[in-house]
Amino acid sequence: MEKIPYKIYLNESEMPTAWYNVRSDMKKKPAPLLNPGTHQPMGADELAPVFCEELIRQELDNDTPYFQIPDEILSFYKMYRPSPLVRAYCLEEKLQTPAKIYYKFEGNNTSGSHKLNSAIAQAYYAKKQGLKGVTTETGAGQWGTALSMACAYLGLDCKVYMVKVSYEQKPFRREVMRTYGASVTPSPSMETEVGRRILAAHPGTTGSLGCAISEAVEAATTREGYRYVLGSVLNQVLLHQSIIGLETKTALDKYGIKPDMIIGCAGGGSNLGGLISPFMGEKLRGEADYRIIAVEPASCPSFTRGRFAYDFCDTGMVCPLAKMYTLGADFIPAPNHAGGLRYHGMSPILSELYDEGLMEAVSVPQTKVFEAAEQFARTEGILPAPESAHAIRVAIDEAMRCKETGEEKTIVFGLTGTGYFDMVAYEKFHDGKMDDYIPTDEDLEVGFSKLPKVD
Amino acid sequence: MEKIPYKIYLNESEMPTAWYNVRSDMKKKPAPLLNPGTHQPMGADELAPVFCEELIRQELDNDTPYFQIPDEILSFYKMYRPSPLVRAYCLEEKLQTPAKIYYKFEGNNTSGSHKLNSAIAQAYYAKKQGLKGVTTETGAGQWGTALSMACAYLGLDCKVYMVKVSYEQKPFRREVMRTYGASVTPSPSMETEVGRRILAAHPGTTGSLGCAISEAVEAATTREGYRYVLGSVLNQVLLHQSIIGLETKTALDKYGIKPDMIIGCAGGGSNLGGLISPFMGEKLRGEADYRIIAVEPASCPSFTRGRFAYDFCDTGMVCPLAKMYTLGADFIPAPNHAGGLRYHGMSPILSELYDEGLMEAVSVPQTKVFEAAEQFARTEGILPAPESAHAIRVAIDEAMRCKETGEEKTIVFGLTGTGYFDMVAYEKFHDGKMDDYIPTDEDLEVGFSKLPKVD
Numbered sequence: 020m021e022k023i024p025y026k027i028y029l030n031e032s033e034m035p036t037a038w039y040n041v042r043s044d045m046k047k048k049p050a051p052l053l054n055p056g057t058h059q060p061m062g063a064d065e066l067a068p069v070f071c072e073e074l075i076r077q078e079l080d081n082d083t084p085y086f087q088i089p090d091e092i093l094s095f096y097k098m099y100r101p102s103p104l105v106r107a108y109c110l111e112e113k114l115q116t117p118a119k120i121y122y123k124f125e126g127n128n129t130s131g132s133h134k135l136n137s138a139i140a141q142a143y144y145a146k147k148q149g150l151k152g153v154t155t156e157t158g159a160g161q162w163g164t165a166l167s168m169a170c171a172y173l174g175l176d177c178k179v180y181m182v183k184v185s186y187e188q189k190p191f192r193r194e195v196m197r198t199y200g201a202s203v204t205p206s207p208s209m210e211t212e213v214g215r216r217i218l219a220a221h222p223g224t225t226g227s228l229g230c231a232i233s234e235a236v237e238a239a240t241t242r243e244g245y246r247y248v249l250g251s252v253l254n255q256v257l258l259h260q261s262i263i264g265l266e267t268k269t270a271l272d273k274y275g276i277k278p279d280m281i282i283g284c285a286g287g288g289s290n291l292g293g294l295i296s297p298f299m300g301e302k303l304r305g306e307a308d309y310r311i312i313a314v315e316p317a318s319c320p321s322f323t324r325g326r327f328a329y330d331f332c333d334t335g336m337v338c339p340l341a342k343m344y345t346l347g348a349d350f351i352p353a354p355n356h357a358g359g360l361r362y363h364g365m366s367p368i369l370s371e372l373y374d375e376g377l378m379e380a381v382s383v384p385q386t387k388v389f390e391a392a393e394q395f396a397r398t399e400g401i402l403p404a405p406e407s408a409h410a411i412r413v414a415i416d417e418a419m420r421c422k423e424t425g426e427e428k429t430i431v432f433g434l435t436g437t438g439y440f441d442m443v444a445y446e447k448f449h450d451g452k453m454d455d456y457i458p459t460d461e462d463l464e465v466g467f468s469k470l471p472k473v474d
Numbered sequence: 475m476e477k478i479p480y481k482i483y484l485n486e487s488e489m490p491t492a493w494y495n496v497r498s499d500m501k502k503k504p505a506p507l508l509n510p511g512t513h514q515p516m517g518a519d520e521l522a523p524v525f526c527e528e529l530i531r532q533e534l535d536n537d538t539p540y541f542q543i544p545d546e547i548l549s550f551y552k553m554y555r556p557s558p559l560v561r562a563y564c565l566e567e568k569l570q571t572p573a574k575i576y577y578k579f580e581g582n583n584t585s586g587s588h589k590l591n592s593a594i595a596q597a598y599y600a601k602k603q604g605l606k607g608v609t610t611e612t613g614a615g616q617w618g619t620a621l622s623m624a625c626a627y628l629g630l631d632c633k634v635y636m637v638k639v640s641y642e643q644k645p646f647r648r649e650v651m652r653t654y655g656a657s658v659t660p661s662p663s664m665e666t667e668v669g670r671r672i673l674a675a676h677p678g679t680t681g682s683l684g685c686a687i688s689e690a691v692e693a694a695t696t697r698e699g700y701r702y703v704l705g706s707v708l709n710q711v712l713l714h715q716s717i718i719g720l721e722t723k724t725a726l727d728k729y730g731i732k733p734d735m736i737i738g739c740a741g742g743g744s745n746l747g748g749l750i751s752p753f754m755g756e757k758l759r760g761e762a763d764y765r766i767i768a769v770e771p772a773s774c775p776s777f778t779r780g781r782f783a784y785d786f787c788d789t790g791m792v793c794p795l796a797k798m799y800t801l802g803a804d805f806i807p808a809p810n811h812a813g814g815l816r817y818h819g820m821s822p823i824l825s826e827l828y829d830e831g832l833m834e835a836v837s838v839p840q841t842k843v844f845e846a847a848e849q850f851a852r853t854e855g856i857l858p859a860p861e862s863a864h865a866i867r868v869a870i871d872e873a874m875r876c877k878e879t880g881e882e883k884t885i886v887f888g889l890t891g892t893g894y895f896d897m898v899a900y901e902k903f904h905d906g907k908m909d910d911y912i913p914t915d916e917d918l919e920v921g922f923s924k925l926p927k928v929d
Contacts, residue, residue, distance in 0.1 A: 024486045025552040031479045097480040098564065098855050109553065109627075127582050129857040129892070171852040172564075191646075191897035197904050198851050396653050397626040400553050402584040437584070439894040442646035449652050 026103040027270040034101050035265040036088055038258045041296045042368060043084040044303040047375065049254065049367040050342035052078075053329060058473050061339050069236060069338075071246050073144040077255040086258060088140075095139045095172060096262070099128035104270040105399075105434075111418070113398045118421035120414060121278070122434040123267045123294060124401065129195070130165035132359075132404065132436030133290050134250050137259035138165035141248040142173050151244035152176025156206065156231030158286070159359040159406065160185055160192030161436055162250030167199035177201040178245075180208065180234045182361070184225035189440045206231035213237050213335035227351050228287075228362045233335025251287025252332060252341070252366050260293020267431065268297045276429060280310035280417060283433040284409035285322065285380070286359045288313075288366030294433040295378070302377060311378040312417075313369065314409040316388070317457045319352040321345060321365045322373055322380035324463060329473040330364060340471060343370040347466025353456040356385065356444035357405040363466065383412050384455040389448040391415050392438065404436040405444055481558040482725040489556050490720040491543055493713045496751045497823060498539040499758040502830065504709065504822040505797035507533075508784060513928050516794050524691060524793075526701050528599040532710040541713060543595075550594045550627060551717070554583035559725040560854075560889075566873070568853045573876035575869060576733070577889040578722045578749060579856065584650070585620035587814075587859065587891030588745050589705050592714035593620035596703040597628050606699035607631025611661065611686030613741070614814040614861065615640055615647030616891055617705030622654035632656040633700075635663065635689045637816070639680035644895045661686035668692050668790035682806050683742075683817045688790025706742025707787060707796070707821050715748020722886065723752045735765035735872060737887040739864035740777065740835070741814045743768075743821030749888040750833070757832060766833040767872075768824065769864040771843070772912045774807040776800060776820045777828055777835035779918060784928040785819060795926060798825040802921025808911040811840065811899035812860040818921065838867050839910040844903040846870050847893065859891040860899055 042048055051060040066075045077086060088096070107120040125133035145153050152175050157163030163179040170177035179201050186193065186205035193203045206226050207214040213233040217224065224230070232249070239247035250256065271278065281298055283291035291313055301307040313322055321344045331348035332338040345364040346352075352361045365373075372378050385405075392408035394415070395401065403411060414432040421428050438445065447453045497503055506515040521530045532541060543551070562575040580588035600608050607630050612618030618634040625632035634656050641648065641660040648658045661681050662669040668688040672679065679685070687704070694702035705711065726733065736753055738746035746768055756762040768777055776799045786803035787793040800819040801807075807816045820828075827833050840860075847863035849870070850856070858866060869887040876883050893900065902908045 026486075028483045031481075094563075108549075129851065129855055131894075168855055172855070191894070194897040194901045194904065195857060195894075198848055198857060198900055200852065393653055396584065397655065400584055400623055400627070402650060402653060439586075439646070439650075442649040445653055446649045449649065 023106050023274055025108060026105050027274065028103050029101040029266060029269055031097060033269055034096065035262055035269070036093065037085040038088060039261040039265055039296050039300065040080065040084055040086060040258050041299050042081040042254065044300045045371065047371060048081040049371045052339035052341055053473065055331065055336060055340050068240050069247050071144045071148050073147065074141060074255050077258055078253060089143060092139055092143050099135065101266050102127060104267055107399055109398045110395065114415065114418050114422065116418040116422045117425060117427045118418040119427065119429045120418055121431045123263055123431070124434045125263060126401065126434065126437035130161055130168055131439065132161040132165065133260060133263055133293065134162045134165035135168060136262050137250060137256045137289065138162070138169040140259040142166065142169035142175055145246055145248065146173045146175055150246055152178065153248045154178045154235040154239040154245055155248050155250065156180045156228060156235045158182045158185055158228045158361060159404070160189050160440060161359060163201065163203065164192060164195050166248065167196040167201035170201065171199040178238060179203045180206040180231040182206055182226040182228060182231050188443045192440050206234050208234060210234070211237045213337060217334060221351065224351060227334060229334035229348055232333035233337050236333065236337050251289035252364060254368055256289045257292035257296065257366055257368055260289050261296040263290065263293040263433065264296040264298060267294065278309060278431040279428040280312060281431045282312045282314060282410050282413050284360060284406050284435060285313040285315050285365065285369065286406065287362050287364065288369040290433050290435045292366050292369050299372065299377065312413060313378060313380040314413045315380065315382050316357055316360050316409065317382040317384045317455065319346065319361050320382040321363065323382045326467055326470065327370060327374050328470050330470055332364060340473065341367050343367045344373065346463060347469050349469040350466030356441065357409065359406040360409065381413055383409055384457065386448065386453050386455055388412050389445070389453065401434065402438045403434060404438045405441050407435040410434065478561050478729055480563060481560050482729065483558055484556040484721060484724055486552055488724055489551065490717055490724070491548065492540040493543060494716040494720055494751050494755065495535065495539055495541060495713050496754050497536040497709065499755045500826065502826060503536045504826045507794035507796055508928065510786065510791060510795050523695050524702050526599045526603050528602065529596060529710050532713055533708060544598060547594055547598050554590065556721050557582060559722055562854055564853045565850065569870065569873050569877065571873040571877045572880060572882045573873040574882065574884045575873055576886045578718055578886070579889045580718060581856065581889065581892035585616055585623055586894065587616040587620065588715060588718055588748065589617045589620035590623060591717050592705060592711045592744065593617070593624040595714040597621065597624035597630055600701055600703065601628045601630055605701055607633065608703045609633045609690040609694040609700055610703050610705065611635045611683060611690045613637045613640055613683045613816060614859070615644050615895060616814060618656065618658065619647060619650050621703065622651040622656035625656065626654040633693060634658045635661040635686040637661055637681040637683060637686050643898045647895050661689050663689060665689070666692045668792060672789060676806065679806060682789060684789035684803055687788035688792050691788065691792050706744035707819060709823055711744045712747035712751065712821060712823055715744050716751040718745065718748040718888065719751040719753060722749060731884060733764060733886040734883040735767060735885055737767045737769060737865050737868050737885065739815060739861050739888070739890060740768040740770050740820065740824065741861065742817050742819065743824040745888050745890045747821050747824050754827065754832065767868060768833060768835040769868045770835065770837050771812055771815050771864065772837040772839045772910065774801065774816050775837040776818065778837045781922055781925065782825060782829050783925050785925055787819060795928065796822050798822045799828065801918060802924050804924040805921030811896065812864065814861040815864065836868055838864055839912065841903065841908050841910055843867050844900070844908065856889065857893045858889060859893045860896050862890040865889065
């Protein structure tokens, strides 16, 4: 048996040429988006003022198993993909674990994360539709940066509403986006009606993804030639992100490796959904079995303490209703440093799979996450994003469990990105100033009490 | 003929297992280091209080063509190498040039640059010698970060003196180094005698690599179990960095590509020296010919306006004298944003090669460099370090020349690193607040007037 290299890179000829739609293998499909006024399922026509046409088609299609990736997107992918599947030899050695640890590293591009995989797809379809530009929100700034890069490449205008706490904690992210020609506004802002309304109700709020989404949707629908694009949650995003899982599976198959468990951080579910797609497909078809573990921050525990219910995707309640695990659109999480995981809801696809018991979820406190991040940096070299470090935390915990039991399990986790713009958070951690806020049941009741009543 | 992929990654089995010593092919060897007091060549014994033993051996050996890379270093290399050789298809398309452009991208690791290649080697030999730790200086922070990573991996103590202007412009660099367990001091500092002396003579100075070197050397020689390590200039560093050129050459040979010109930015010469090594070897042996172009900032023009003379490597004049192109150890460059290129001297190896007409040099003003950086980011996706963008500037200029003449030249340049920690500089550029300071002849005379008199 050939020794597994430190990094498995596919050749360009081995790269996937189609995205995989996990919904096609789900017996119970994710619930449809509902009109927030009528509570009726929304069709393509109703979604058209907000989203690009082709993306709506992808959003609503629960049956087509594969979507061909257009050549222009494949070319862009080749600039930064395939991403490496890394064997964490150094971490295994450090932990003295019999477990075999692999991670799919999506941080080797300037956006610093996997977000670029969907950004280029969404920008491409906007361009193809003849639009002038797109609007979006960004939390940690990774999605905004990714979209800026994609728009710069295609010559599209890009308007980003950035969650205020991240805008302030990550001033340099704004400059990266400017380098790619985007305009960036801290959210909530006075630029939109919904922003003004949120500021009036919550003066001094540090914002949330939910608020920023509302503002971006309003900005898209009130100007000519613009549509809104979203970096997570939606079915279309998980479709594009399936490239992560497809590459991972091809690389593993090449060396005959069968993972026992697959671990990913979950904010809106884009990375986890993409990473697990082909594995979940096998599981749904009864061809293989895997433990699949979602990791979320204890401060924003959508899966582990949320409700599976129809809810607004945004705080401003202008978006469609989605059936998902949610803390309530009104829930504004504590300023956790993993901005990308501070979302009240969760992908409807993952929510359905979780509800059916096809995957697990675990929540972890912030300081434990940064301990894992630092340990990982010092052994594997890569400085992880706080979001990604959630997966590292649980991968290390599982590897240590193997050490106790002596089991040689194969662990695959998603390392979604790098933490170069998160040094304020690392500084707090180094200085012992990081807290582990966990919402009380009463805190959560506030969000649950505002859930819309849907029959 | 197989289509050249966007990124050529070598397999681990194709990675070089020995460093190449370009001095072995030089008919005229670089001049020896001299004792600053006696002006006599320094032997291993004299250097031993400052440098590690094995590194001194490498430093003084002008004849051995190859040095085997120890297994432990090869393992570390495999965590982040091979680095990709990228075909800049998107940039070529954007420029509409018949030129074929390739770049060797060294930024895909947390230090964000090629510096890690020598950091791990130097830390390894320090560890092997049973030392407690190492001291060093850092400009832009890339070398300091790289050394911190290497020391964390090997469990060595790491003390970094960081040029004050970079310490202030790049606060997050300090946190990255802390994540890897290093201690970081802004230089000049009050911690060392030489620091106090420089501060007295130049109150309010923003520092320079030369100052920081003096402090690090003093810190190493005045404490038990420490040695000083340096990220550039020295022969040993160019030896380790030959890994860049060797990988580049292997990748080019694999596809039968022969470059017409090789371009790299030059501060102390570590990247350029490493990149060109095997190509220069062929040139020295008369087996092939290449144009080799060093690019330096107009604000710190060691090659293009300096003197080829013996000089101090540091401002504090505690280091050996090296014969090199220099602006004088007393020259304190304007606060250019490419901190890594703000060094008064240049690698003695490259200085000798340049003096013999075996390579060219060109200087470029700062704003032109950032224009190239932004254009590159928008087309190739990667946000370059300001240092690296010097090479991009000249690569684009040469490609545009090909467009005029219709020549299909093959251009290879070194993309040494990423600019994630340089957003203050990008912000100044975006806001039109960047200046193009170029020293007058009178400014340079100040540095030249202090050159030591060596017969």
